[in-house]
Amino acid sequence: xxASQVTLLLLLFPASGAILLAGRGWRLPRIxxxxxxxGVVWASFVLTLVLFSNQVKGDFTYWTWIKSGSFEVPxxxxxxxxxxFMCLVITGVGGLIVSYxxxxxxxxxxxxxxxxxxxxxxxxxxxxxxxLAGNFVFLIVGWALVGLSSYLLIGFWYQRRSAVLAxxxxxVMNVIGDVGMILxxxxxxxxxxxxxxxxxxxxxNHCRGALLCLGPGDTPELxxxxxxLLVGAVAKSAQIPLHTWLPDAxxxxxxxxxxxxxxxxxxxxxYLVGRMHPIYDVAVYAHGAVAIIGxxxxxxxxxxxxxxxDIKRVLAYSTMSQIGYMFLAVGIxxxxxxxxxxxxxxxxxxxxxxxxxxVIHAMHDEQDMRKYGGLLRQLPRTGGAxxxxxxxxVGVIPLVGFFSKEQILGAAFSRGDPLALSVWVxxxxxxxxxxxxxxxxxxxxxxxxxxxxxxxxxxxxxPAIMLVPVLILAGLTVVGGFIQTRALGIGPSVVSDYLASxxxxxxxxxxxxxxxxxxxTMVLSTLLFFAAYRFYVERTWxxxxxxxxxxQRLLERKYYFDEIYDGAFVRPMDAxxxxxxxxxxxxxxxxxxxxxxxxxxxxxxxxxxxxxGYFRNxxxxxxxxxxxxxxxxLIRSA
Amino acid sequence: xxxxxxxxxxxxxxxxLILSAILFTLGAVGVLVRRNPLVILICIELMLNAVNLTxxxxxxxxxxxxxxxxxxxxxxxxxxEAVVGLAILVDIFHTRxxxxxxxxxxxxx
Numbered sequence: 001x002x003a004s005q006v007t008l009l010l011l012l013f014p015a016s017g018a019i020l021l022a023g024r025g026w027r028l029p030r031i032x033x034x035x036x037x038x039g040v041v042w043a044s045f046v047l048t049l050v051l052f053s054n055q056v057k058g059d060f061t062y063w064t065w066i067k068s069g070s071f072e073v074p075x076x077x078x079x080x081x082x083x084x085f086m087c088l089v090i091t092g093v094g095g096l097i098v099s100y101x102x103x104x105x106x107x108x109x110x111x112x113x114x115x116x117x118x119x120x121x122x123x124x125x126x127x128x129x130x131x132l133a134g135n136f137v138f139l140i141v142g143w144a145l146v147g148l149s150s151y152l153l154i155g156f157w158y159q160r161r162s163a164v165l166a167x168x169x170x171x172v173m174n175v176i177g178d179v180g181m182i183l184x185x186x187x188x189x190x191x192x193x194x195x196x197x198x199x200x201x202x203x204x205n206h207c208r209g210a211l212l213c214l215g216p217g218d219t220p221e222l223x224x225x226x227x228x229l230l231v232g233a234v235a236k237s238a239q240i241p242l243h244t245w246l247p248d249a250x251x252x253x254x255x256x257x258x259x260x261x262x263x264x265x266x267x268x269x270x271y272l273v274g275r276m277h278p279i280y281d282v283a284v285y286a287h288g289a290v291a292i293i294g295x296x297x298x299x300x301x302x303x304x305x306x307x308x309x310d311i312k313r314v315l316a317y318s319t320m321s322q323i324g325y326m327f328l329a330v331g332i333x334x335x336x337x338x339x340x341x342x343x344x345x346x347x348x349x350x351x352x353x354x355x356x357x358x359v360i361h362a363m364h365d366e367q368d369m370r371k372y373g374g375l376l377r378q379l380p381r382t383g384g385a386x387x388x389x390x391x392x393x394v395g396v397i398p399l400v401g402f403f404s405k406e407q408i409l410g411a412a413f414s415r416g417d418p419l420a421l422s423v424w425v426x427x428x429x430x431x432x433x434x435x436x437x438x439x440x441x442x443x444x445x446x447x448x449x450x451x452x453x454x455x456x457x458x459x460x461x462x463p464a465i466m467l468v469p470v471l472i473l474a475g476l477t478v479v480g481g482f483i484q485t486r487a488l489g490i491g492p493s494v495v496s497d498y499l500a501s502x503x504x505x506x507x508x509x510x511x512x513x514x515x516x517x518x519x520x521t522m523v524l525s526t527l528l529f530f531a532a533y534r535f536y537v538e539r540t541w542x543x544x545x546x547x548x549x550x551x552q553r554l555l556e557r558k559y560y561f562d563e564i565y566d567g568a569f570v571r572p573m574d575a576x577x578x579x580x581x582x583x584x585x586x587x588x589x590x591x592x593x594x595x596x597x598x599x600x601x602x603x604x605x606x607x608x609x610x611x612x613g614y615f616r617n618x619x620x621x622x623x624x625x626x627x628x629x630x631x632x633x634l635i636r637s638a
Numbered sequence: 639x640x641x642x643x644x645x646x647x648x649x650x651x652x653x654x655l656i657l658s659a660i661l662f663t664l665g666a667v668g669v670l671v672r673r674n675p676l677v678i679l680i681c682i683e684l685m686l687n688a689v690n691l692t693x694x695x696x697x698x699x700x701x702x703x704x705x706x707x708x709x710x711x712x713x714x715x716x717x718x719e720a721v722v723g724l725a726i727l728v729d730i731f732h733t734r735x736x737x738x739x740x741x742x743x744x745x746x747x
Contacts, residue, residue, distance in 0.1 A: 615678075615739055619669055 003051065004060035007077050010047040010087065011128055013040040018121035025114025033110075037117030038098040041124050045091035052084050057501075059134050059198055066137075073195050078134035082502035085339060085495075086131035086271055093263045093346045094124050096469040100354050101255040103465035104361065116156060116253070123149035127264055131271060135196040136185035143181055143232065146265045147174035153260060154252040166248035173245040177235025184228030188279075191221045201278045208282065219282055226279050226286030229272060230293075237269030237323045239297040244561050246320055250312040254357030257312060262319045262353050263346040270326040270342055274335045274503050287331060288419055294327025295423035295430075300559070302433040306440070307555040310367045311356050314441045318393060319349055321430060325408050328427055332420050334411035335503035336496035337404070340484055343495065344404035347480055348392035351473035355386040358466055359445065362459035369444045371453050376446040378459050381467055383446045385474040390442045392477045394435045394529050395522055400480035402522060405431065406487035409521065410514030411506060428521050435525030439532030448537040489515045654695040661688035673738045675730075679723050686716045 001009075017040030025033055061076040098120050105116050126149055130142030151174075155167030189195055192203040204222070233239075238246035249261050260266070273280060273290055280287040301320035308314045322345045329338030360367055362379060376383035392401035409431070412424035450457075461467070485491030489512060496505075534541045557563070661684055668681030690709045697705025730736055 615742075616670055623666055623670070 003054070003056045003058060003079070004062070004077075006047055006050060006056075007060055007079055007132065008062065010044050010051070011077075011125060011132065013043045013047070014121045014125035014128065016040065018118050018125060021114050021118040021121065025118060026111040028114065030110060030113055033114045033117055034102045037120060038095060038102060040121055041091055041095040041098050044087075044124065044128065045095050048084065048087040048091050051079060052088060056084075057081070059196075061134075070193065071189075071195075073135060073137045075138065076134035076196060077132045078197060079132065080502045081498050082271075082274060082339075083131050085343075085499060085502075087128060089343055089346050090124065090127050090131065090264050093350050093473075094127075094259055096472060097255050097259040097263070097350055097354065098124075100258075100357070100466055100469040101253070103463050104255050104357055105253065112156075116153075119149055119152045119156070120255075120259070123153065123260060123265070127268070130268060134198070136188065136200075137195055140178070140181050140185060143236070143268070144178050146260075146268065147171065147178065147236070150174070150249070150260050150265055153256040154249045156253055156256065157251070160251065163251040166245070166251040170245040170249050173235050173242050176242060177232040180228045180231025180235070184225045184232065187221055187225040187228065191225070197275070204278045204282060222279055223283045223285055226276070226283035227289065229276055229279070230286055230290060233269030233272045233290075233327075234293060235269075236272075237266050237327070238320050239269065239293050239324065239327060240300060241561075243297065243301070243320055244558075244565060247313050247316045247558070250310070250316050254312065254353060254360060257316070258350045258353030258357070261316065262349040266319060266323055267326065267342045267345070270323065270330055270338055273327070273330040274339060277330075277335055277503050280330075281333070287333070289331075291328050291331025291419060291423050294324045294329075294331050295426040296324070297321070298324030298328065298430040299426050299433070300324075302430045302437065304555050304558050305437040306433065307552055309370055311359065311369050311372075311441065311445065312353075312367055314369070314437065315349070315352055315356060318434065318438070319345075321434065322349065322393070324430070325405060325427060328423050329408040329411065332412055332415055332423065334408065334506050336499040337407050337411050337506070339499055339503070340495040341404035341408055344392070344400040344477075344480060347473055348389045348399070348401055348477045351385060351470060351477055352389040352393065354466070354470045354473070355382050355389060358382040358462040358470065359386075361462055361466070362456060364455050366455045369441060371451045371455065372445040373448050373451040373454065374446070375450075375459065379446075379461050381461060382470065385470045386446065387442060388474045388477055390438045391529070394438050394525050395431060396526050396529075397522060398478075398481055400477050403481040403485055403487045406518035406522060407484070407510075410487055410510050410518050413514040413517050414510045415508050428517070431521050431525050432528055435528035436532055439529035440536050442529075443533045443537045447533065486510065487515070487518055651695055651699050655692060658688045658691040658695070661685075661691065673740060675727050675736065675739050675742075678739060679720065679727070682723075683716060683720065686712060 017036050021028075021033060021036060028036075057080050059076055059078050061074045063075050064072060065075045066073040098117070101116065101120065105113055108116060123146060126142050126145030128142075129138060130146055133139040133142055147170075151167050151171040154170050155164050157163045185195070188200050192200050194200050194203065207219075231242075235242040246261060246266065250257055252261070280290065298321045301317045301324065305314050305317035305321065308317060322341070326338045326341050326345070329335070329341060359372070359375060359379065359382060362375075362382075363372065366372075388399065392399035395402045395405045409424055409427050412420045412427060415421075462470075483492060483494040484496060486493045486496070489510065531541075554560075665681045665683075665685030665688060668684065669678050672678055672681065690712050693705040693709045693712070695705075697703065697709075730742070736742060
């Protein structure tokens with residue numbers, strides 16, 4: 001089998017699984033659903049491994065999708081080290097999470113069970129299409145399809161009003177991003193007359209080679225396109241200001257939060273900036289905006305996470321914060337480092353979400369951390385895995401989170417210009433806050449005495465199908481960091497070397513100061529992790545928020561973003577819609593439609609007077625007409 | 639209009655045309671004002687024959703036989719038309735006694 005056929009098959013496995021489950025799933029026995037759902041993802045994982053081990057590279061064109069004059073859209077898939085890397089994350093972590101769902105969704109009835117795996121397979125297919133697409137049109141198709149599957153999965157429990165509202169919010173926010181993407185791709189097509197990556201990037205690289213577009217102002221159309229693509233990336237990755245959907249998306253089942261809203265889909269924005277790096281290398285303003293948005297979101301989300309009480313919402317805000325780090329990395333031009341953090345985050349955040357899922361399962365769907373307490377003794381494996389994930393999130397050496405996060409901060413520190421230094425300051429501050437809120441989450445849930453209002457007295461550890469994926473990810477979190485230890489200034493850099501052919505090298509050196517700064521940050525945030533024990537378990541220290549009630553309120557209200565958007569967009573739109581329904585639709589639109597009907601009836605009534613039914617009248621008209629015609633002829637000939 | 643020789647004496651062709659016009663007008667007015675279906679049918683025949691007369695006149699004057707052939711055609715059609723029309727009338731008279739054609743105006747719009 002050729003490489004192009006393997007690549008196509010990689011896409012077709014999840015698609016066929018979704019089609020089978022959608023068409024026959026409700027009639028199939030549950031065991032078949034439980035095998036087909038994760039099975040097709042694992043099949044894709046094996047095919048990805050085949051491509052990976054054979055070091056396949058290529059731009060495979062399968063057929064021409066649209067051809068109209070000079071506008072030609074091929075269906076082509078781009079296989080390079082970046083797309084293989086993303087496929088490995090999607091199918092590998094995705095396979096673990098979909099397998100975990102087999103246990104987590106056990107309580108659903110047959111049709112819902114099959115529906116869940118249908119949506120999951122649709123998502124895997126869409127995400128693979130997104131990262132494998134070789135042109136902007138199919139990139140947007142995949143981009144919109146992951147938004148759709150996210151919508152379907154957030155609203156999976158459609159009987160719950162809050163889930164439906166959250167799904168709608170996510171969809172609307174994502175469509176704002178889709179519009180940005182489409183406009184950006186349109187501008188690129190108008191400027192470079194190509195929709196394939198090869199075509200567009202070829203022109204840009206040629207332009208750079210000829211020293212025509214090097215700095216700001218040389219290519220305003222590229223800046224505009226880069227900003228519009230950034231709108232898409234920001235919406236999909238839940239960065240400020242299009243971030244409000246992600247915390248609400250926690251209404252979906254926990255495996256969905258792990259797969260879509262932590263490990264894969266929300267990192268699509270990072271993939272986009274990395275894939276578009278020839279554009280962002282030229283469009284310096286847009287590139288700087290990526291770094292600033294990332295840094296601000298990282299800090300902003302981390303502060304909100306300080307006061308959340310719902311365990312999944314803490315994780316959601318920490319996801320926003322960590323994706324902020326990735327944006328920061330790709331925004332300063334350290335693309336490969338950003339992707340290393342993407343990989344690390346996929347490991348430890350999927351681990352955290354699935355471990356949280358085990359806790360929620362054991363607590364009979366209670367998600368409020370204040371009602372947990374002392375769970376480590378009863379859920380030792382989940383608690384231990386959760387601790388590993390938490391420490392990786394904090395960035396404790398030698399877990400994978402330390403190496404990836406500190407390398408991002410080190411890259412920013414080493415670049416040394418004002419922009420990089422300011423995002424480094426924000427990033428380092430965020431790392432400290434991360435240590436504190438992660439500590440708060442872990443200690444509140446697993447340490448101390450059981451809370452008096454805990455719903456389950458003697459919780460049970462999760463079954464094997466839900467425990468094994470968590471433990472596998474815990475293992476990966478522990479050992480994953482050793483493939484790239486550049487944060488310490490020594491050792492291998494496997495991910496960066498692998499991705500260098502797709503996204504290039506960093507064009508500056510990391511200096512020793514960055515290593516020292518990284519170790520200091522790590523030590524401080526670890527201390528804060530343990531300080532949280534004093535605050536929230538022993539309560540020997542008074543909670544900081546007791547002294548700052550206004551700050552607590554500001555954070556609990558999430559900086560009033562929802563209220564501001566409600567006032568600025570939702571209510572005016574509601575008012576316009578209500579006015580339109582009352583004063584425009586009735587009198588104007590209905591009036592026009594009904595008026596056309598009335599006019600036709602009146603005209604017909606008038607004309608029907610001529611149909612007397614008397615033979616004489618008809619003859620008279622006929623003769624009269626003949627006479628008139630004769631007279632006219634006479635006048636003309638005269 | 640040139641002269642025409644008819645039985646040794648000369649007659650202007652316009653006389654024939656005037657006669658034809660008078661006959662046609664009589665027929666048309668008859669169709670319009672009379673109400674007896676049978677009379678209306680007769681008036682239609684009168685109009686047809688007025689036209690035939692015109693055709694023959696021009697045929698003779700232009701020395702061209704087409705007009706006369708057309709007249710024969712027209713007479714044939716008129717005969718057929720009379721047969722159909724009379725048959726319809728006979729059928730109507732079978733079912734009811736109609737003196738006024740206005741009584742047959744049932745298909746009002």
